[in-house]
């Protein structure tokens with residue numbers, strides 16, 4: 391298991407290979423459908439949001455205010471990433487992302503951008519809402535809340551030892567592609 | 582109705598926060614089988630931790646609390662209209678308490694009024710019987726796994742699937758292959774052979790009400806269930822599609838009559854976050870026994 395602390399250097403990311411388990415510590419930003427479309431169409435990031443050498447987490451967290459009026463994450467599992475495929479490649483290059491966290495994997499466009507710019511796709515455990523929420527130690531801020539609403543906003547989160555698996559690396563390898571090919575062949579031998 | 586209302590709210594809470602024992606047992610057994618230090622093993626470990634944490638904190642196992650599906654076995658004479666009204670009220674209350682996420686959207690306007698109550702939501706299936714007992718089961722069916730369900734019309738040329746059990750086997754395994762890890766595997770399949778399109782899918786979901794360790798009373802179907810699980814677990818798809826030996830936790834298959842012109846095989850995929858519980862209700866609506 392590899393421990394990764396944000397921000398990430400290109401060298402550190404290039405050293406990761408498909409199948410590596412990682413634990414991430416540092417500040418991550420969430421972004422899902424609305425944010426990706428907005429950035430792709432030329433929308434500007436709020437000045438406080440710096441994605442350079444950082445992470446976008448495909449997640450629409452459930453966040454409430456506690457008694458002391460502080461944000462608290464109740465559930466924060468990954469959402470299906472493939473919906474961002476049309477936008478992801480450009481956003482990786484434009485903002486200098488080093489990693490995407492999501493679930494289900496992404497396509498060839500993202501894989502090519504990971505290779506070109508030195509970025510990886512990290513697969514979190516789908517459905518593990520409680521475990522993953524516990525890895526979020528603080529909510530720092532939220533941006534574009536009025537524009538997109540709570541689940542679609544950009545949340546700035548501090549995470550500690552957030553577990554994920556590298557399923558697409560910066561060398562053109564995809565675990566999703568490999569497993570699909572191997573399982574297709576295995577099934578052909580059994581029907 | 583207050584007692585019934587409280588019972589249904591408790592049923593929703595328990596279903597959302599606690600995996601049934603029969604499912605957890607199989608998850609634990611598969612954790613033993615995965616190779617030590619593999620990513621499949623670590624995925625299952627996180628799943629196991631999540632199950633424990635949700636139970637302890639009495640919070641949703643997964644943030645997608647799914648479609649809310651009630652299955653009611655009703656004695657003759659039950660006022661189904663009143664029962665349905667109470668069930669809707671229970672869903673509203675459980676949503677306000679956070680046992681269910683605000684998860685129901687108007688399909689035309691995209692509006693989410695935050696109650697989880699609307700046309701088709703929740704869904705109630707009533708089955709009358711001649712006994713005295715009132716039994717209510719609840720399934721919370723997540724969206725990600727629902728999206729990888731599939732219906733096949735046999736014969737299927739591409740899969741070389743004829744109208745026989747071997748053809749059924751081929752299409753069921755194709756559904757597993759197509760799903761990969763996208764339905765948050767390891768999953769459980771509910772399958773129906775036969776019926777019209779709608780009845781077939783409905784029946785496939787009802788198969789998921791069976792306990793994972795039961796035995797299909799039809800020997801051919803029992804053999805097919807075991808074969809599908811064994812073969813699927815040899816494909817190397819694994820938890821989350823990471824590779825590994827646990828692709829399916831179980832398969833339950835039923836058959837209903839069809840018309841000569843049709844031969845449907847319907848597959849419903851349930852994710853590892855398998856949320857179903859059920860209770861026997863006393864005459865006053867109180868829970869007298871749990872079913873799982």
Ligand code: SF4
Nearest residue numbers: 517643723725765852
């Ligand atoms: S498929 Fe199941 S575990 Fe995965 S996100 Fe949906 S409800 Fe949760």
